[in-house]
Amino acid sequence: MGQLNAGIVPVTPFQQNCAILFDMDDRNGVVVDPGGDVDKILAVLKDNAITAGAIWITHGHIDHAGGAMELKDALGVDIIGPHEADRPLLANLENQARRFGLTDPVRNCVPDRFLIEGETVSFGEHVFKVLHCPGHAPGHVVYYNRAAKFAHVGDVLFRGSIGRSDLPGAITRH
Ligand SMILES: [Zn+2]
Secondary structure (H helix, E strand, O other), X not given: OOOXXXXXXXXXXXXXXXXXXXXXXXXXXXXXXXXXXXXXXXXXXXXXXOEEEEEEOOOOOHHHHOOHHHHHHHHOOEEEEEEHHHHHXXXXXXXXXXXXXXXXXXXXXXXXXXXXXXXXXXXXXXXXXXXXOOOOOOOOEEEEEOOOOEEEOOOOOEXXXXXXXXXXXXXXXX
């Protein structure tokens, strides 16, 4: 087993950090939260000789899931996650795109499999525990790799702030 590595690809006008998690040795991995700019994500995979075997979603906001169906078609892989509580958000992405005036093509997302608290997902030998962390979005999940002490937290934590709450489904804090 090679070392786990994470590459970041800023996508969408929101500059959301799409992540490519991969094994340093065999270059197999997954794409997490392809919100858009699918051509850019595909170019990064190609330029770094990384084979993505799945798409993992942390939650159903447009900047995290807006490009998932297009990327799924391009790669021929499954979309895994988030928790089913985000199904309504994922079914409403095209409306979100219109509301935000996005020009990038966005498609409503139907995951191949939803996740629940405590189960695991993996690629190669890299195993991630699924933590269901509702709040920012009802179906938000975190992918935690104990061996590498690495967690892909999506929007549960923002650098310098704690979770934005201006997107649909978020809990507003007072
Ligand atoms: Zn979000």
